[in-house]
Amino acid sequence: MKPKERYEKLKKYLSAENPVLLDVIQEYQELDSVARSLGLIDANETYTARISWWPLISILGTFSSGKSTFINDYLGMPVQQSGNQAVDDKFTVLCYGAGDKVTTLPGLALDADPRFPFYNISEKVERVDPGEGSRVNLYLQLKTVPSENLKGKILIDSPGFDADSQRNAILRISSHIIEMSDLVLIFFDARHPEPGAMRDTLEHLVARTVEQRDRDKILYILNQIDTTAREDNLEDVIGAWQRALSQKGLIAGNFYAIYNESAKQPIDDPAIAERLERKRNEDLAKIYERMEGVKVERAYRITKALEDFAKEIENKKLPAIREALQRWGRRVLLADFLMALLLAGGAASLFVTGVLPGTLPLIAGAGAVGLLLLILFHFMMRAKIARSEIKKAEAQDPKLAGALRKRTRWYRPILSLWSGGWFRRTEERLANIIEYSRAAIRRLNDQYVTPLDTVDQEENKL
Structure with a gap:
């Protein structure tokens, strides 16, 4: 899909979902124009393809950690297979479908469609795991689901994570979806709290997420806490997991404990049952609240990404380009200077030997040839x-x-590298984009926040 067509599709989508972002699209077009003038992207590339414009929630975790049951409960229908063993070895992208049943499409539908976060994922997989890029259908599938809870968002269910059997392709896709997602739910199984069983999971799931700039989007969920009822040691189990997470660098917070109502174990003691249910309801409400808030988070993330892209060009790319071009220019001018000295030396030798009658046309011709040689050499x-x-x-x-x-x-022209005009114009365009991004965030704030001066005005009216 060419950038122009992508712009039009995004504008059509945003006009219904969030009109405030319509103007942001215009600034992404301006950013693309700046990047193309610099040579950072070609005519078929666009910065709008580097982020997901659809709110994205990814769900990762170990085998039998209850991911699929959680998804089925959230969607209100049995979409994903569940069980104690590995029942699905693919990343499944779930989006809303207007039909009356669940439809499953191959991974190629995601790899070839720029509207989804896995566009061209086969190329990325191929780079880290040669030969696997053409086998994208083994790793991905798309399901359209007639669930109202999926309207306006995308859910990604990962295969059960077993580090011993992971291939580079799975790890690459896992990193990709963590990076692209607005919200990441990482599930652990409360039935296996011992450190040995969790080591590989923590290494591959947790250690990677602590490097994220926006770590607040990552929720760690201890699932199936109903299995702790018999020993009544919920606090001990939670403590063991929190200590293990902290050892991997995770700061306390974003940690929840739940169980799935449709798959819970019978609990004989009413007091324990009530305590676990209260904990579950409180934490599940917080998780659902975050899931429903991804639309707002996505709007801010898209707008902030515009500023981040512009700042990356302004602070990193542009100085590096300027330095490399000026170094290139100095080397070329030095070579020109040395060549000119050589030619000047040859011309001077003619005068040293004396100018004979009738040799002036020959000298003039030699000078023209020398000038031509200098131009060709340049x-x-x-x-x-x-x-x-x-x-x-x-x-x-x-x-x-x-x-x-x-x-x-x-x-x-080489000499223009030192005039600074082209660089200044580029810097001004980037500064305008950055300022626009900040103004757009203020307009988003106006949708959700009542500014203090407005509150004062309303109170004065009363």
């Missing part, structure tokens, strides 16, 4: 030095290499 050296700088940049940042490739084309 373009030959600027291309050669550009290739050297591009090769150096490719090892550091392929996007930087693309920018150098574009900005060192033969018709680009």
